Amino acid sequence: MTISWHNLIVTLGRLLVLAVLLLGTELGVRYGILSKLFFSSPTEIYHALQAQYGEGTLMPNIGITVFETMLGLIAGSLAGIATGLVLPQSRTLSRVIEPFLMVLNGIPVIVIAPLFILWLGLGLASKIGISVYIVFFAMFIPVYTASLRLERTLVDALWVMGANRWQIFWKVVVPSSLPSIYTGLKIGSGLALIGAVIGEFVASRSGLGHMILYASGTLDTPTLYLGIIALAIFAAALSFAVDALGHVLVHWRFADEK
């Protein structure tokens, strides 16, 4: 009873905040309290949406950024997981490679971006490349650290039961890394989008980043807001999906809740 009252109040509160924001900007811009150069009313943003949609540019721009982000996230994660799991299997190899990876990881992505444009051109490939690059490290670091700190007794127990290297890898090493894979996905999903948009900012012909940059250059404030809102909705949906996937990945931690 108290729980449902609590939930009701929270929901109403959220709707109220949203209403104040929408109404505030609408009235503020309409009556000149907020400058049209810096702010846009919901109606103006809606008109920008209609215009962009009508020109047939909105959906392709969203699609391109979503595509770059998803491909960057998936490829970067797979590469990060594979490297993070396999590298610790050889102490020598990991000691050889580790400093190189740490130095690469330290370089800010914004200065790496022009290099990817140079290598892979103005199209989607360079954006996906940048995305893969930063997602790789977001995934590699937690998975690698977890593999190095693997619970020794669990490996010993399986060994005593007669497990070979392969069985130990799949039954202990891989499942032990699932919580860190989840961590990597959470951080990586945000970074995948940043990577794609940074690539679009540096040099591009399409994508939401391109649309935003173009709108900013032409002082088309409503379209600028439209781009930001579209990105925000995609980012929220992605984070929601990653959380749902996380519950499957580390299912045992949630098994007795509900």
Add this chain to the structure above:
Amino acid sequence: MLEFRNISFHFPTKRNTIDVLHDVSFTCGEDEIVAVVGPSGCGKSTLLSLATGLRKPTAGDILIDGRPVKGQNRLIGMMFQQSTLLPWRSVVENVELGLEIRGEPKSFRRDKAVTLMRQYGLGGFERKYPHALSGGMQKRAALAQTLAMEPEVLLLDEPFAALDAQTRVVIENDVVKICRAGKRSVLLVTHDISEAISMADRVVVLSRRPGTVKEIFDIPFSRGAKSVADVPAMPEYATYFKRIWDALDISVTGMNETAA
């Protein structure tokens, strides 16, 4: 049958080596339960890891049924001091893990695991995850996992410490019964002298590190007991308790060594 012949073991560390075990010899025959007691840190767990083949002794031989232990060995089963249940597997998936590793068919291993779980009071917890079980239930699941593989030599590292008194007696009796029925060798590490006397046919007392065999006690009288719970009331019990206690020599300096 498990034999330790003049076993010594050093842990190599960065600066020097730690002498853990020195010239340890004793046997644990078929249909025999041997308890190993000794101050903590004297090398009891290390001794068991040598028997499994996880570590190699610096000197001496370990034989199972007359053959030297090298690498993995199907005849041996071990229950570790720490929990080794895999948190991402349900309890029944943990209990059947050893059989799965051996490549037993799914229905066979599942049936066996479920039967063992019922026997150990874990019925109804098959689909739970280890973290949802009490410490005592986790220990029972680990025991079921080890017994599912029907090892000829059973190594138990302080297995019953976390159990409540009643469950403890039930499981101690089960282990005794399992050993007798299957003509197995059971090597039990414990810090509980009473448990050692009640369950074991022989008690090996180890000294402080480096662990050497201080004394070996034959405990003939407890073998006929119906339940391990009856042993402390037997007339010989007090004498053996006193002798083992004295051999352990848990003086104040000994306690300090343990805490260090």
